[in-house]
Amino acid sequence: MKAKDYLSQLRTMKDALDRCYDHIEELYHEASGVKAIVYDRDRVQVSPSNKLEELMARIDEEAEKWARMRVRYDRKLRKISDQIMRMPKPTHAEILRLRYLDSDKDGRRLTFEAISCKIGYSYSRVKHLHGEALEAFRRRYLT
Numbered sequence: 001m002k003a004k005d006y007l008s009q010l011r012t013m014k015d016a017l018d019r020c021y022d023h024i025e026e027l028y029h030e031a032s033g034v035k036a037i038v039y040d041r042d043r044v045q046v047s048p049s050n051k052l053e054e055l056m057a058r059i060d061e062e063a064e065k066w067a068r069m070r071v072r073y074d075r076k077l078r079k080i081s082d083q084i085m086r087m088p089k090p091t092h093a094e095i096l097r098l099r100y101l102d103s104d105k106d107g108r109r110l111t112f113e114a115i116s117c118k119i120g121y122s123y124s125r126v127k128h129l130h131g132e133a134l135e136a137f138r139r140r141y142l143t
Contacts, residue, residue, distance in 0.1 A: 011100070099115060
């Protein structure tokens with residue numbers, strides 16, 4: 001596996017967590033719009049469907065799924081963070097941390113331009129150091 005793909009797993013996992021959370025929010029919104037059951041009507045159903053009960057069961061299932069995903073994400077985040085921080089060159093560790101662990105105010109991965117501004121190196125130097133850092137990470141942890 002390439003170092004870039006290995007480190008990018010965190011972003012993929014975070015996106016899946018966010019989608020699952022959004023789905024739970026949609027289910028809560030749907031549940032809040034469920035109308036009350038009217039029992040004084042002439043029509044009687046043998047097995048009435050309780051939509052609110054079904055929605056709450058789905059919410060519970062999704063919440064459990066989200067919790068399991070969160071545990072896996074936290075473990076992977078801790079492992080990768082530790083690996084990055086143990087890189088022998090501090091500059092490599094800083095670039096990998098900024099690129100794969102940190103994010104901008106909108107939750108997106110930092111660009112090389114943003115990283116270059118943060119650490120005071122030129123864009124081309126950051127790109128070069130990023131390549132070196134990925135290769136050093138691959139040799140240290142993925143071989």
